[in-house]
Amino acid sequence: MVSTFTILALCLSLLGCLVFPIVLCIVFMRKNHPGALPLIMGIVVFIVFVLILEQLMHYVFLSAIPATKALLGNNPWLFATYGALAAGIFEETGRFLAFTFFLKKKREWKHGITYGIGHGGIEAVLIAAPAVFSNLVYAFMINSDLFDAVAKSVPKASFDLMMQTKDALIAQPSWMFALGGFERICAITIQIALSVLVLYAVTRKKYIFVGLAILLHAALDFPAALAQRGMVPMLAVEGIVAVFAVASLIFILKSRKLFTPK
Numbered sequence: 075m076v077s078t079f080t081i082l083a084l085c086l087s088l089l090g091c092l093v094f095p096i097v098l099c100i101v102f103m104r105k106n107h108p109g110a111l112p113l114i115m116g117i118v119v120f121i122v123f124v125l126i127l128e129q130l131m132h133y134v135f136l137s138a139i140p141a142t143k144a145l146l147g148n149n150p151w152l153f154a155t156y157g158a159l160a161a162g163i164f165e166e167t168g169r170f171l172a173f174t175f176f177l178k179k180k181r182e183w184k185h186g187i188t189y190g191i192g193h194g195g196i197e198a199v200l201i202a203a204p205a206v207f208s209n210l211v212y213a214f215m216i217n218s219d220l221f222d223a224v225a226k227s228v229p230k231a232s233f234d235l236m237m238q239t240k241d242a243l244i245a246q247p248s249w250m251f252a253l254g255g256f257e258r259i260c261a262i263t264i265q266i267a268l269s270v271l272v273l274y275a276v277t278r279k280k281y282i283f284v285g286l287a288i289l290l291h292a293a294l295d296f297p298a299a300l301a302q303r304g305m306v307p308m309l310a311v312e313g314i315v316a317v318f319a320v321a322s323l324i325f326i327l328k329s330r331k332l333f334t335p336k
Contacts, residue, residue: 075217075244076244079248079249080243080246080248080251081210081213082248083249083250084210084213086252086255087206087251087254088206088207089255090198090254090255090258091202091254092198092203094259094262095195095199095258098191099188099191099192099195102187102188102191103188106184106187108180108184108185108188109180111176112177112180112185112188112192113188113191113192115177115192116172116188116189116190116192116194116196116269117192117193119169119171120168120196120197121196122168123165123168124161124165128161132160150300150305153299154296154297154299154300154303157295157299158291158293158294158298161291161295162287162288162291165268165291166291167288169193169272169273170276170284173189173272173273174276182333183329183332183333186269186272186274187266187270189273190265190266190267190268190269190270191266193265194262194265194266197262205254209239212239213243216240216243221236225237256312256316257315259319260315260316261315261319263322263323264315264318264319264322267321267322267323267329268291271286271290274329274332275287297310297314298311298315
């Protein structure tokens with residue numbers, strides 16, 4: 075049986091993935107009136123640059139080309155470096171192009187914040203929320219004695235994955251399942267800060283800060299990529315994300331004066 079506390083933790087995590095970005099968006103936009111365009115651009119750029127272009131590159135280097143597939147598959151450090159730089163380059167380049175060409179009249183501080191909400195919010199909704207929701211459904215299926223019957227009807231690869239998920243839901247501490255929502259809140263905060271940093275680079279024509287955004291993004295994703303290979307504990311990754319989020323929040327609050335007309 076999956077404990078009640080685990081189910082509550084999953085519900086809290088789902089709130090962090092779905093409700094937090096929506097509420098943040100509504101509250102900020104009602105208070106600051108930035109318009110919908112920066113929000114839409116944040117969503118569109120994430121979908122195009124991360125879910126389409128970056129995934130196409132991953133397919134080429136991690137699946138289609140045997141040499142790079144073997145090289146990256148057999149070297150966790152190289153894999154982590156590749157993955158971290160890919161994420162940084164695609165996302166920050168997308169931001170840079172959006173602010174340079176599509177948001178020429180939307181370059182105030184509030185527009186950078188709104189873009190970041192769109193970018194980080196759609197990431198939470200499309201990537202994090204489905205995984206949490208799936209775990210929540212599995213939890214109810216386990217407690218209703220439906221899980222095993224459904225698992226037996228799927229292919230072996232899916233069966234093995236479902237059984238691993240079942241074991242985790244039953245055995246792992248409940249609080250660990252609340253980390254997904256916490257991590258998403260932190261990630262959205264970081265995405266907002268990076269958006270403001272790139273916007274500052276564009277408005278002041280100090281393009282070195284675009285490079286800084288890429289490096290910061292890669293530095294954040296590097297330990298997460300290592301964790302995928304079991305080389306770094308997930309708790310350590312969450313701690314790093316939390317530190318980045320606190321620093322990001324401080325930057326967001328202090329950065330407003332960077333956009334004050336001189």
